[in-house]
Amino acid sequence: MLGVTYLIILLPLLGFAVQLVGGRRLGDPVAGGVATAFIGASFVVSVGVYLDLLTVHAPVRTYTQNLWTWIPVGDLQVHARLFVDPLSMTMVLFITGISALIHLYSIGYMKGDRDYSKFFLYMNLFVASMLILVLGSNMLVTYVGWEGVGTCSYWLVSFWFTRESAASAGKKAFVYNRIGDVGFLLAIFLTFDKVHSLEYSTIFANLGSIGPGNITAICLLLLVGVMGKSAQIPLFPWLADAMEGPTPVSALIHAATMVTAGVYLLCRINPLLHASPDAALTVAIVGGATAFVAATIACAQQDIKKVLAYSTVSQLGYMFLAIGCGAYEAAIFLMVAHAFFKGLLFLGAGSAIHGLHDEQDLKRMGNLRRYMPLTFITFGIGWLSIAAVPPLSGFWAKGDVLENTWAAHPALWVVGILTAALTAYYMSRLTGLAFFGKDRWADEVAIDATTDMAGSHHAGGTITEPHESPRIMVIPLWILAFFAAIAGVLALSNNHFSLSHWIDPVFGSNLFDDNLTSTAKLALSSLDAVIAVVGVLVGLRLWMAKAERPSLEGAFLRHSWYINELYDTVFGRPLERVAAFSASVIDPKVIDGGVNGVATAVRRSGSLLRRTQTGYLRNYVLGIVLGTVLVLAFMLTRVWWN
Amino acid sequence: MTVSPDWYLALSAVLFAIGALGVLVRRNVLVMFMCVELMLNAANLSFVTFARTLHDIGGQVLVFFVLVVAAAEVVVGLGLVVAIFRRRANATADDLHLMKG
Amino acid sequence: MVGMIGAALAGATGTGHSWVDVGTFVVAAAIVLAGAIGVVVARNPVHSALMLVMTLFGVAVLFVLQRDPFLAAVQVIVYAGAIVVLFLFVIMFLGVDREENIGFEPLRGQRPLAIGLVVLGTTGLLLLGQVSRWTTGAPHVAGVDGGKQSNVYLLGKSVYTTYLFPFEATAALLVIAVVGAVVLARRPPTGANPVTDAPAEAVPAGAMPANAMPAPTEEPASVDAPEPHHEARP
Numbered sequence: 001m002l003g004v005t006y007l008i009i010l011l012p013l014l015g016f017a018v019q020l021v022g023g024r025r026l027g028d029p030v031a032g033g034v035a036t037a038f039i040g041a042s043f044v045v046s047v048g049v050y051l052d053l054l055t056v057h058a059p060v061r062t063y064t065q066n067l068w069t070w071i072p073v074g075d076l077q078v079h080a081r082l083f084v085d086p087l088s089m090t091m092v093l094f095i096t097g098i099s100a101l102i103h104l105y106s107i108g109y110m111k112g113d114r115d116y117s118k119f120f121l122y123m124n125l126f127v128a129s130m131l132i133l134v135l136g137s138n139m140l141v142t143y144v145g146w147e148g149v150g151t152c153s154y155w156l157v158s159f160w161f162t163r164e165s166a167a168s169a170g171k172k173a174f175v176y177n178r179i180g181d182v183g184f185l186l187a188i189f190l191t192f193d194k195v196h197s198l199e200y201s202t203i204f205a206n207l208g209s210i211g212p213g214n215i216t217a218i219c220l221l222l223l224v225g226v227m228g229k230s231a232q233i234p235l236f237p238w239l240a241d242a243m244e245g246p247t248p249v250s251a252l253i254h255a256a257t258m259v260t261a262g263v264y265l266l267c268r269i270n271p272l273l274h275a276s277p278d279a280a281l282t283v284a285i286v287g288g289a290t291a292f293v294a295a296t297i298a299c300a301q302q303d304i305k306k307v308l309a310y311s312t313v314s315q316l317g318y319m320f321l322a323i324g325c326g327a328y329e330a331a332i333f334l335m336v337a338h339a340f341f342k343g344l345l346f347l348g349a350g351s352a353i354h355g356l357h358d359e360q361d362l363k364r365m366g367n368l369r370r371y372m373p374l375t376f377i378t379f380g381i382g383w384l385s386i387a388a389v390p391p392l393s394g395f396w397a398k399g400d401v402l403e404n405t406w407a408a409h410p411a412l413w414v415v416g417i418l419t420a421a422l423t424a425y426y427m428s429r430l431t432g433l434a435f436f437g438k439d440r441w442a443d444e445v446a447i448d449a450t451t452d453m454a455g456s457h458h459a460g461g462t463i464t465e466p467h468e469s470p471r472i473m474v475i476p477l478w479i480l481a482f483f484a485a486i487a488g489v490l491a492l493s494n495n496h497f498s499l500s501h502w503i504d505p506v507f508g509s510n511l512f513d514d515n516l517t518s519t520a521k522l523a524l525s526s527l528d529a530v531i532a533v534v535g536v537l538v539g540l541r542l543w544m545a546k547a548e549r550p551s552l553e554g555a556f557l558r559h560s561w562y563i564n565e566l567y568d569t570v571f572g573r574p575l576e577r578v579a580a581f582s583a584s585v586i587d588p589k590v591i592d593g594g595v596n597g598v599a600t601a602v603r604r605s606g607s608l609l610r611r612t613q614t615g616y617l618r619n620y621v622l623g624i625v626l627g628t629v630l631v632l633a634f635m636l637t638r639v640w641w642n
Numbered sequence: 643m644t645v646s647p648d649w650y651l652a653l654s655a656v657l658f659a660i661g662a663l664g665v666l667v668r669r670n671v672l673v674m675f676m677c678v679e680l681m682l683n684a685a686n687l688s689f690v691t692f693a694r695t696l697h698d699i700g701g702q703v704l705v706f707f708v709l710v711v712a713a714a715e716v717v718v719g720l721g722l723v724v725a726i727f728r729r730r731a732n733a734t735a736d737d738l739h740l741m742k743g
Numbered sequence: 744m745v746g747m748i749g750a751a752l753a754g755a756t757g758t759g760h761s762w763v764d765v766g767t768f769v770v771a772a773a774i775v776l777a778g779a780i781g782v783v784v785a786r787n788p789v790h791s792a793l794m795l796v797m798t799l800f801g802v803a804v805l806f807v808l809q810r811d812p813f814l815a816a817v818q819v820i821v822y823a824g825a826i827v828v829l830f831l832f833v834i835m836f837l838g839v840d841r842e843e844n845i846g847f848e849p850l851r852g853q854r855p856l857a858i859g860l861v862v863l864g865t866t867g868l869l870l871l872g873q874v875s876r877w878t879t880g881a882p883h884v885a886g887v888d889g890g891k892q893s894n895v896y897l898l899g900k901s902v903y904t905t906y907l908f909p910f911e912a913t914a915a916l917l918v919i920a921v922v923g924a925v926v927l928a929r930r931p932p933t934g935a936n937p938v939t940d941a942p943a944e945a946v947p948a949g950a951m952p953a954n955a956m957p958a959p960t961e962e963p964a965s966v967d968a969p970e971p972h973h974e975a976r977p
Contacts, residue, residue, distance in 0.1 A: 613743025666857035721924035
């Protein structure tokens, strides 16, 4: 099966091609089914490749598949080459698996939409791009996938582009991503300059020749790219706005896959990070700060999806915190677990939204557990998982991260544990507001223009009674809930399924060993559990019955620390002025003036020269004589010099 | 004192200059033509001079041919002049300025 | 007449090393220059033609001084005898023997520029001749000049052997020129006597001269399309 690794990428691409050519004709729901089938097939192939990889018994299991030579230009030899190792296979498995489930869910969620097949077109292309990203064996192939997912994210976020907020959200996502991509590109340039190759294996083999300063620079530049793609400080505002896209998009792209591309990249370059402690520390600090800030913002959001969005940012911060400490395995564990429970939470939220006929305001939900019990149960598993309540997966994963942080940078551990408390609190707030309490959706509500839900669909007026979602949407929920619950098993070492057994060889000696005693580990775990339970109880207690607590939802937090306003003032307004200046002065006067000026100059010089064409023979003879005199003068000068 | 070839060549140059001046200054077409003949003669003179200094018959052969071609040129040129100026007796070269740009 | 005597004297001592040579040269040069200036300055075109004849004779004398009697003879016969006569015929035929107003120059700046440039050019040429060697070519390229054979013999041998093709070509050129001249000067057959009657129809020479005549009184009444068919344009 290893020989057909390329099929993993090819199948979603074929799905994209099929949708491109005949999607509209296939229609609702066949197009969705076809798309899901291709992704499902890709998942099957991935499993096959995984099983095949297990048979490779070398200490570091790798397999390289060379597809073709892409760029053979002198020193720059770039191949389209796939690199299969435990890290990439882990990513591939959960990408294809969760994508397949979300595709299945979308068949039901997007039913009746005008652009049904276009949705699956973009989704398939997205999955293909993400797979290219994780399977690439050199930085340039990774970059192709990187750009591809960014583009598909733009298309999918602005899927309902007739709504102005959606269109501008898509643009915002793409622009922030692009800013990060500049960092990635500069890292590629710098790497090529020093190593003259972009293959990961070559780079890692020649670390000594790069020099520590350059390694730090490369790592920091890649961190800029990661900040864009994985929504870390300071490039995180786009993720909240990206919730304008359909919920399956949020689940797939902005919870499970695209935003984890950053985590994958930094794990892939672990030798570089290991060689540069400064860069690693920076990553850890960025991750920790982001985790905390995003958690505080999530405490005050009113839109269910925005809470989940900031929660994603926060959990990604945890992953980078782990990477910064060198605990790559913990980061990957959290990434996988997060993919399951965040995907589940988003799909569950989508189910609730669908049931309430597109209502996203938490203040207008309530008591959904009575009307949508299946959604409630699965959502509840996800909720408890993310709050890190034992024995669900989130507890084990987050515990792993916090344990390593305590051993590496205790100061950051404090930030981490505070954030864990906040996580438990705001997720319980969300659950309390949505699934418990009174039937607020039945009330008439006046439009309050100060909230950010003022422009939503049902501002003003009542909602009819919510209904449970169709089976095609609930089945993926159950599957994800199952995995969210049992993924903790991966944490158990000395187990055939254990993640560390599988993935540690990729990192070798770069992996941080926390060297904690089992007592210390037990103490930390207990602390985690206590904080989680306390947070859950506090959140529920405050928000189960009452929906309005203005003191806990300050404007500063609700407006995400006013960062959008800050960027607007610092970057937006000046750039707007520059653009206005360009449009009114540079474009008409300089550019048009230049071009028209050339034409005018030609015309004027033409009219000037025209005066020599008098038509009189004698003038022309004079011209001949003049020319002869000039030639004579030239000859004289030549002769005189000699 | 000997007559060196330089004198002939200087004379040829001056003759040529006078011919050129005539073409530039006169308006009567036939007089202009005659000045062109002057220039041709100046060239012939210099050819013959060079033939003598280089002891080369080629110069004289060339004069021979120049003479023939000049004759042919005059024939055709005057034919054209007749064709153009048949009607107007005092037409000058300045009357042909149709190619004014 | 003077030229003939000078030529005879020069022919006797054609080595260029005696006072006779110098004197002949000076006289011939004076004749040439005087004639040239006369061509340019004379108001009446017939006077110009006669001055041209004088110049041609002077040049012929100079040819003889250069030991080239054949070319001198050809010069006199062809140039002075045929070409200038042709000029005179045309002058008489067209009636352009009226005087031209030399003093008036319609084109702005033409005269000063002309004089200036020509003087500049001549000075340059003479300077060039002085500064570098006048003669730079390789000797004996086309065949020896001088020696025991006569000039006619040498010239004839060269023309009929080495330069046979240009000779034939120029012969053909002459024939073409004659045919061309006949065609150019022909009037269209209208039945009217071309010499005595004033032709009523348009000049058959084509569009350019017809449009070039700005004076409206002389404008041809009709320049119509069929006419070019009668005239084979050269």
